[in-house]
Amino acid sequence: MAKSSKPVVWGLFAAGGTVTAFVTPVLVLLTLLAALGHVVGLLAYDGLHAFASHWLGKSLLFAIVFLSLWHAAHRLRITLHDLGVRSDTPVAVVAYAAALAGSVAAAVYLLRI
Amino acid sequence: MGERPVELEILRYNPETDREPRFQRYSVGCREEWVVLDALNHIKETVDPTLSYRWSCHMAVCGSCGMMINGEPKLACKSFLRDYVGVIRVEPLAYFPIERDLVTVIDDFMDKLARVKPYLIPKREQPVSDGEYRQTPAELKKFKQYTLCINCMLCYAACPQYGLIPKYIGPAAIALAHRYNQDSRDGGRDQRQEEIAATEGVWDCSFVGACSEVCPEHVDPAGALQQVKIASTVDWYREHLMPWKKK
Numbered sequence: 001m002a003k004s005s006k007p008v009v010w011g012l013f014a015a016g017g018t019v020t021a022f023v024t025p026v027l028v029l030l031t032l033l034a035a036l037g038h039v040v041g042l043l044a045y046d047g048l049h050a051f052a053s054h055w056l057g058k059s060l061l062f063a064i065v066f067l068s069l070w071h072a073a074h075r076l077r078i079t080l081h082d083l084g085v086r087s088d089t090p091v092a093v094v095a096y097a098a099a100l101a102g103s104v105a106a107a108v109y110l111l112r113i
Numbered sequence: 114m115g116e117r118p119v120e121l122e123i124l125r126y127n128p129e130t131d132r133e134p135r136f137q138r139y140s141v142g143c144r145e146e147w148v149v150l151d152a153l154n155h156i157k158e159t160v161d162p163t164l165s166y167r168w169s170c171h172m173a174v175c176g177s178c179g180m181m182i183n184g185e186p187k188l189a190c191k192s193f194l195r196d197y198v199g200v201i202r203v204e205p206l207a208y209f210p211i212e213r214d215l216v217t218v219i220d221d222f223m224d225k226l227a228r229v230k231p232y233l234i235p236k237r238e239q240p241v242s243d244g245e246y247r248q249t250p251a252e253l254k255k256f257k258q259y260t261l262c263i264n265c266m267l268c269y270a271a272c273p274q275y276g277l278i279p280k281y282i283g284p285a286a287i288a289l290a291h292r293y294n295q296d297s298r299d300g301g302r303d304q305r306q307e308e309i310a311a312t313e314g315v316w317d318c319s320f321v322g323a324c325s326e327v328c329p330e331h332v333d334p335a336g337a338l339q340q341v342k343i344a345s346t347v348d349w350y351r352e353h354l355m356p357w358k359k360k
Binding site: 002003004005006007008010011014078081082 | 273306307310311312314316319320321342343345346348349350
């Protein structure tokens with residue numbers, strides 16, 4: 001039997017899962033703190049702008065956005081399958097296309113900074 | 114050592130005479146410490162000798178008495194009657210064709226098991242005079258958990274993906290392939306990957322995790338499958354990004 005090429009989509013999914021598991025709780029906490037008026041000095045607009053201006057910051061932000069979106073798309077694909085939606089290929093195309101569109105948008109915005 | 118009346122609703126089916134399966138109810142006096150298998154034996158001995166089911170060891174070692182008890186895949190020898198309230202519904206393992214009553218046709222699993230070569234394929238044959246193939250405790254620990262599988266097939270009956278995709282190799286067979294792949298004495302991984310890294314191998318697993326929940330030996334097949342996915346992904350990148358590197 002031929003080996004599957006699923007590792008491509010699954011590898012990104014696994015990486016995205018790891019990233020979101022670490023990053024999302026931190027983002028939730030920081031956002032809540034900011035909502036309550038406690039903006040950490042390092043995360044003030046100027047600091048973040050400087051961070052996103054550097055190519056290393058850009059690549060880091062892009063990697064996080066891309067992997068998280070890919071993870072969500074793959075999760076959605078599997079969940080729909082579990083819920084009884086059996087037309088896997090169209091679901092996969094739409095989900096991954098959405099993730100890629102979001103990633104391209106992130107790249108464009110990041111490059112404009 | 115009290116006795117109490119227990120009602121069982123057992124699926125009956127004889128493909129030679131019945132058009133479709135039906136449920137038959139039995140009311141029997143059972144001892145407090147009995148398991149479902151004891152109740153089945155009691156029924157067969159005293160009420161209905163035509164009832165068919167598989168069993169052998171009565172101690173969760175042989176893996177023969179797997180069946181659906183109140184809709185959950187269980188070993189009948191490990192399911193105490195006292196843990197159930199009301200009528201206990203007993204059916205053959207889900208997703209397997211019925212041979213008769215609670216006996217299923219297990220050819221599909223046996224075929225898949227053989228395909229993943231669940232035996233040691235030595236890296237190099239060494240003559241008996243060279244002594245044993247040595248292994249450190251740490252090397253043993255890497256796969257010992259997966260050796261505990263008793264081939265009871267509860268994980269197949271629990272796996273919704275196996276129900277949807279009959280060609281899927283399934284939890285136990287892939288976990289057993291992983292057991293040998295992890296063995297420091299083994300050199301057969303490439304042969305097994307042909308089966309388990311295929312689409313109908315590990316990639317039909319969507320990590321529902323039910324296999325590990327129902328496993329009576331705590332093998333954790335779901336964990337093994339995730340490790341196989343990671344290793345197969347590394348393989349894929351190695352083969353496609355570094356084709357000059359031999360495996």
